[in-house]
């Protein structure tokens with residue numbers, strides 16, 4: 181049974197105080213399941229932003245001096261508090277952006293695990309001893325924080341993505357100004373409430389809501405900002421890179437994907453079908469790692485297609501709070517419009533819609549943004565539905581004569597985030613690992629789903645090249661000092 185929520189107004193959190201924006205205006209966040217309001221957040225101004233960045237700037241020296249171990253202890257507390265609020269946070273996530281409750285609970289649990297992973301970093305090394313060519317000298321590296329880090333996050337993982345950016349930023353000694361996506365800002369405020377109770381010193385972690393063009397852009401351009409980490413669209417990401425490089429600050433971008441799955445003639449077809457259903461349609465396809473192109477060797481094409489369509493037609497679509505629902509609505513009206521536009525485009529381009537792609541209306545669907553999982557065939561590599569990130573429940577089936585052609589098609593995109601192959605042939609696996617141009621290479625496993633202790637990120641237009649999560653996060657959130665000491 182879903183909890184009943186009071187529709188609340190959430191404030192900004194600046195210098196350890198919950199404060200309203202000077203604008204006196206709020207933004208209403210609605211549920212994509214029925215367009216009912218789920219909460220209100222501040223429509224902040226540049227003035228509010230200045231306060232947040234200044235607070236983070238003033239806090240940075242003390243926070244650095246507190247030391248890594250003590251910083252880690254505060255993250256452990258934040259993890260415990262979030263764990264106590266898991267059901268509440270997850271229900272709000274489902275209400276606000278539509279993913280099903282089990283998925284939202286899984287994501288919140290993942291956020292808690294990420295916090296604990298980085299809390300434990302507090303007790304791990306922050307440098308290396310390197311032999312000097314001078315036998316009487318001591319030479320070592322010491323990791324040092326960057327200063328004030330701006331964190332700009334999307335709505336599709338409103339808990340896990342902010343945490344995988346903020347937890348390492350904080351444990352390695354940076355202070356943070358977090359601007360969440362407006363469409364996930366109420367869920368983000370609930371996460372912030374947990375962090376606020378954990379006891380960070382004043383100004384260390386600041387939370388500000390408002391539009392991307394004012395608060396997001398203003399954050400990147402702020403003279404006191406030392407680095408920016410961003411996940412979102414390629415378009416906005418390119419602007420972030422331009423502004424950050426103009427200012428000479430460090431930046432990290434994680435953007436889209438057009439992730440391929442190759443099904444070879446030696447594949448376990450049932451395993452491949454299950455993985456494509458999950459990778460393509462979980463979270464309504466709104467993952468940067470979602471499977472969107474399925475490239476199938478002609479020898480097994482008909483068998484694979486038939487089983488895939490049968491499985492897709494069993495998917496139950498509806499309000500993610502309800503038991504038995506497998507796929508929720510698109511996260512917003514604009515996502516819904518994008519998805520339906522691409523479905524129409526696919527038809528116009530000459531692809532054949534073999535399953536789904538229907539807009540659900542009437543009864544419980546009437547006010548929501550519901551589309552059934554869509555499968556196209558006769559898709560060619562040059563079509564827009566084979567090239568552009570749709571970020572919705574739409575899969576394109578593409579024929580390939582053999583593995584060589586399949587890999588060529590898979591690489592024929594500007595993106596390079598994740599890719600899967602299904603095969604029992606070790607030579608095909610080795611060839612795929614070498615030739616595929618992506619950051620996440622998945623063998624007999626779906627393209628989505630990342631592990632918090634491993635590096636995460638893409639190639640080509642999917643990423644700015646750096647990696648998030650696991651030990652890799654340290655490379656972005658710290659700078660190295662090389663120290664050479666000699667007696668006098």
Ligand SMILES: NC(=O)C1=CN([C@@H]2O[C@H](COP(=O)(O)OP(=O)(O)OC[C@H]3O[C@@H](n4cnc5c(N)ncnc54)[C@H](OP(=O)(O)O)[C@@H]3O)[C@@H](O)[C@H]2O)C=CC1
Nearest residue numbers: 333334360361362391392396397412413416435436468571
């Ligand atoms: N993980 C991923 O790879 C994601 C990819 N996407 C892709 O992006 C498309 C659009 O989604 P959308 O949410 O609009 O993504 P955006 O890139 O617009 O938003 C991501 C974040 O950037 C902020 N932002 C927007 N404009 C600016 C700006 N000029 N300067 C700084 N920050 C800004 C947003 O704030 P605000 O919400 O206030 O606009 C949000 O916090 C999707 O359809 C999908 O293709 C989207 C989300 C995640």
Ligand SMILES: O=C(O)CCC(=O)C(=O)O
Nearest residue numbers: 466467468469628629630
């Ligand atoms: O596949 C995942 O679990 C992570 C996906 C992701 O990071 C994203 O969609 O932004």
